[in-house]
Amino acid sequence: MKKLAILLVVALVAAAPFVVGGYETNVLMNALLYVILATGLNLVAGYCGQFSFAQGAFYGIGAYTTAILSRDLGTGFWFNFPVGIAVAGLFGLLLGIPALRLKGHFLAIVTIAFQTIVYLTLSQWTSFTGGQTGLPVPSIGPVSLFGTTLFEITSLRSYFWFTLVIAVILLFAVWRLLQSRIGREWIAIRDDETLASAVGLDTTRGKLTAFVGSAALAGAAGVITAHAMRGVTPDDFTIWISATVVAMMIVGGKGTFIGPIIGAVLLTSMPEFLGGFAEYKMFLFGVLLVITVTLLPEGLIGRVRRLRERFS
Amino acid sequence: MTSVPVLEAKNLTRRFGGVVAVNDVSLRVGRSEIVGLIGPNGSGKSTMVNLITGELPADGGRLIFDGADISSQPSYRRARLGMARSFQMLRLFLSLSVEENLLLAHHIRMKSSMFDTIIARRSAVEEENSVRKRARELLAWFDLEEFADNPVSALSIGQQRMVELARGLISEPKLFVLDEPAAGLSPPNVDRLITLIHRMRDEFGMSILLVEHDMRVVRDLCDHVVVLDSGVMIAKGIPEMVVKDPVVVEAYIGSGWKRRAKA
Numbered sequence: 001m002k003k004l005a006i007l008l009v010v011a012l013v014a015a016a017p018f019v020v021g022g023y024e025t026n027v028l029m030n031a032l033l034y035v036i037l038a039t040g041l042n043l044v045a046g047y048c049g050q051f052s053f054a055q056g057a058f059y060g061i062g063a064y065t066t067a068i069l070s071r072d073l074g075t076g077f078w079f080n081f082p083v084g085i086a087v088a089g090l091f092g093l094l095l096g097i098p099a100l101r102l103k104g105h106f107l108a109i110v111t112i113a114f115q116t117i118v119y120l121t122l123s124q125w126t127s128f129t130g131g132q133t134g135l136p137v138p139s140i141g142p143v144s145l146f147g148t149t150l151f152e153i154t155s156l157r158s159y160f161w162f163t164l165v166i167a168v169i170l171l172f173a174v175w176r177l178l179q180s181r182i183g184r185e186w187i188a189i190r191d192d193e194t195l196a197s198a199v200g201l202d203t204t205r206g207k208l209t210a211f212v213g214s215a216a217l218a219g220a221a222g223v224i225t226a227h228a229m230r231g232v233t234p235d236d237f238t239i240w241i242s243a244t245v246v247a248m249m250i251v252g253g254k255g256t257f258i259g260p261i262i263g264a265v266l267l268t269s270m271p272e273f274l275g276g277f278a279e280y281k282m283f284l285f286g287v288l289l290v291i292t293v294t295l296l297p298e299g300l301i302g303r304v305r306r307l308r309e310r311f312s
Numbered sequence: 313m314t315s316v317p318v319l320e321a322k323n324l325t326r327r328f329g330g331v332v333a334v335n336d337v338s339l340r341v342g343r344s345e346i347v348g349l350i351g352p353n354g355s356g357k358s359t360m361v362n363l364i365t366g367e368l369p370a371d372g373g374r375l376i377f378d379g380a381d382i383s384s385q386p387s388y389r390r391a392r393l394g395m396a397r398s399f400q401m402l403r404l405f406l407s408l409s410v411e412e413n414l415l416l417a418h419h420i421r422m423k424s425s426m427f428d429t430i431i432a433r434r435s436a437v438e439e440e441n442s443v444r445k446r447a448r449e450l451l452a453w454f455d456l457e458e459f460a461d462n463p464v465s466a467l468s469i470g471q472q473r474m475v476e477l478a479r480g481l482i483s484e485p486k487l488f489v490l491d492e493p494a495a496g497l498s499p500p501n502v503d504r505l506i507t508l509i510h511r512m513r514d515e516f517g518m519s520i521l522l523v524e525h526d527m528r529v530v531r532d533l534c535d536h537v538v539v540l541d542s543g544v545m546i547a548k549g550i551p552e553m554v555v556k557d558p559v560v561v562e563a564y565i566g567s568g569w570k571r572r573a574k575a
Contacts, residue, residue, distance in 0.1 A: 180429040181419055184408070188416050191405040194367060198403075199483065200391030200420035255407075 014164055017157045024272075029160045029228065031268040032167045033221045037241075038248040038260035039174055040217030045246075046254035047183065048210035049190030050099050054111040055245040057118035058215040060237025062088045062222025064122060067135040067232045077140040077153075081223050088219020089212045091118075096211030100204055115239050123234035134233030137226045159228045166224060170217060175257060177213065186210055190255075240282065247285045251292045253299025262300060316379050317342045318487045318519040324363050324373035326356075333359040335543040336373070341487060346513055346520045348534035348551065350527075352564055356543040357523045358400060361491050364521070365397045366390045378486055392420045396480035397489040400523075402472050402496075404464045410475055411460040414447040417479045450478045454508070470501045477508065487519045488512070494526045506532050527555060539563070 017025045041055045065087045066080035075083075098110045122129045129135065140153035140162070153162050177183055185206045188196040196203050226232045244267065252263020267285060271278040296303045319341040326334040334356045341347045351357050362368040364375065366387030375383045382390055396417070405413050422443065424436035451457045454474040459467060464475055473493060480488050490509070494502050506529060512518050524530050530537060530551055537554045539547040541563040547554050554560055 176430050176432070180426065180432075181422070182426055182430070184412060184416055185419065187407060188405050191407055192403055195399070195403045195405065196416075197386065197388040198365060198367070198391060198397055198399075199417040199479065200388050201416070202388055 010164070010168060014161065017160055022156055025156055025160050027269060027272055029156070029163055031265050032160070032163045033225055034245065034248060034264035034268050035261050036167055036170055036221040037218055037245045038252070038264040039171060039257075040214045040221075041245050041249050042214075042254055042257075042260045043174065043177075043186070043217070044210040044214035046249060046256070046260070047178065047190065048186040048207060050096075050207055050210060051104070051108045052095070052111040052211075052214065053108055053239065053242045053246060054095060054115045054118075055214070055218050056237050056239060056241030057115040058088045058092060058218035059222040059225070059241060060118060060122055060232075060234070061091050061215075062219030063137075063226035063232045063237065064129060064135070064222075065219070066223045066226045067130075067137045068128070070138055071135060076138075077223070077227055081220070084223035085216045085219045088222065089216035092211040092213075092215025093208055095215070096208040099207055099211060112239065115242055119234055119238055122237065129234070130232075132234060134231055134236075136231045137229070139230060140227045153227075159224075163224055163228070166220065170220060171261075174213075174217070178257060182206070182209060187255075243282075244285060247289045251288050251299060253301030256299070256301045259299045259301040266300075317376075318345075318378055319364065319521065320376040321360075321364060322374045322376070324360065324375070325371050326359055326363055326368060327371050333543050334363060334370075334540075337538075337540065337543070337545050338373075339538045339545075339548075341519050341521050342535075343519055344513055344517050345535050346509070346522060346533050348530045348537040349521060349523045349540065350525075350530055350537055350554075351540035351546075354542075355540040355563075357540055358491065359543075360540065361397070361489055361521075361523055365395060365489055391483065394484070394486035395489065396483050396485035396487070398473075398476040398480060398491055398493055400491040400495060402469065402476060404472060404475060404479075406463070406465045408464065409461050410451065410456060410464050410467070411444065411447050413464055413475060414450065414479055414482045415443060417483045418443050418447070421484060447478075447482060450482055453481075454478050469496050470498065473497060473501075473505070474508075477512070481512065481516065481518075485518065487521060489521045489523075491523045492525060493522070494524060494529050502526065502529065505529070509533055531555070 013028070016028055037055050037059060041052060044050050044052050062084040065084040066077070069075050069080045069083060095111060095114050099107050102110055123132050142149045142152045144150060151158065153159060185196070185201050188201060189203050189206050193203055248263035248267045249260045250263070251267065252261065253259025270284070271281040274281065292299060317340040321337065321339050323336050323338055324334055325332065325336055337360060339347065339349070349357050349360060359368065363370045366385060370383065374381060377390065377393055377395065382393065405416065408416070422439060424433065424439050428436035429440070448457060448460060451460055454477065456471060456474055456478065459471065464472060467475065477493070494505055497505060509520065510533065513520060522530070522533060534551050537548065537551045538545060539554060539560050546563055547557045547560050
């Protein structure tokens, strides 16, 4: 029943480009990327309880990894994709180290600092990153197996479908991860770290794996974005991206699998309905965030679950 | 083998600023023994427990667990070596179910790797199922089976205490450190607790270090007792003797008790 529902939703999303125009397809593509980013942040912040404002930085690290690799080594997407994920994961490990000693606000400030350092590096180290003008990135192009071209990823639609496939694979992997022991251990660390180590859990390893997993997912989204946009600029990976991802996770419901997905879709599509007010979307996100935190601490999903419990 | 104690604390010392919370205290817990650690409020019992389980580092002294020096091991390693504990202020993973609380304590005994559980390899799934079965058995032992899928936060304090005990048991410890398990329990529940701790020792062969306020619990359960006052050990021996020791009585009710008793 549940499987069927998921299949139906995926099929509907996949069919969308046939119904809607190019602009809407682009919005949907963005929504998919934000789903990956918010789901990633949810691992470390929602499940493991380690707050991070650096998801945008890891997104940028993934994107710039593929841009620099294709510029300097001429390697294509299929080589750069795993490398981008790995590089982002490695930086995730780096940011995880201060998290072993810091908690709450202090950790959040360190992640903001990390985000700022990454942005400054991307915008100022001109010889390596191209500075403010950024770098061009080639399209993914034809995908061939044993010499025959299967399909080509160049059009917006093909990018959208490709991103959908990758997102479904990544979400499935995350779901398995959360069902496994590691998911349970993350919740344990979030609930009570002292108790977690008293029952023998290696909290250091638990926190670091959460940071790495979270960053790796952002890296994956970054590599895809770089190819889809045909280029990267530092302004695509600012702290505003990080803040938006945080808002998506919290509004949807952190610490639940489906919450950040809902939040990402909602906040990506919302500005499209605002017309002239779209300029003020960050203001709106801020208001939404405050409302959620004060009135719906478990996010929209938490609220829906409460209501369902009450009526059943 | 039986002569090697499960736990040997040698000259443990811990300071907080200028206060010496635990001063040169030694104690040993033999195999299948129940040792009591008692003393008035602020005598250093809880600090002593935290030194033994590794929540606090000691400033001096050594800890030998099952023949190995564990003085510099962090708490999660001590747990893996076979040391379980309960907390004076009940501690459970509140957003998880009763069963999940137990499963987490058994992770350290699981053989399948993290990767095996992610790809749901058959051996890992079978292991998980057998652990769940074991958790249910233990919960039945504590009359908590029907609550297995409930969130722990929905249980009463008495039931939560039992979940803490079950959590310790499922990790198959050699030593179970119980930090005031009777605190907050009603008298009938205290009776039940005494029976359960007896059974834990007799049926699982477990060694227990019991920190307790309630003298009845101490008298009914402990083979030996160590008494702390102001961080110093002031007496030790069998419970019947220790509770009559004038030094201990004085520590508990102050030096004026005789005068006041006459008046």
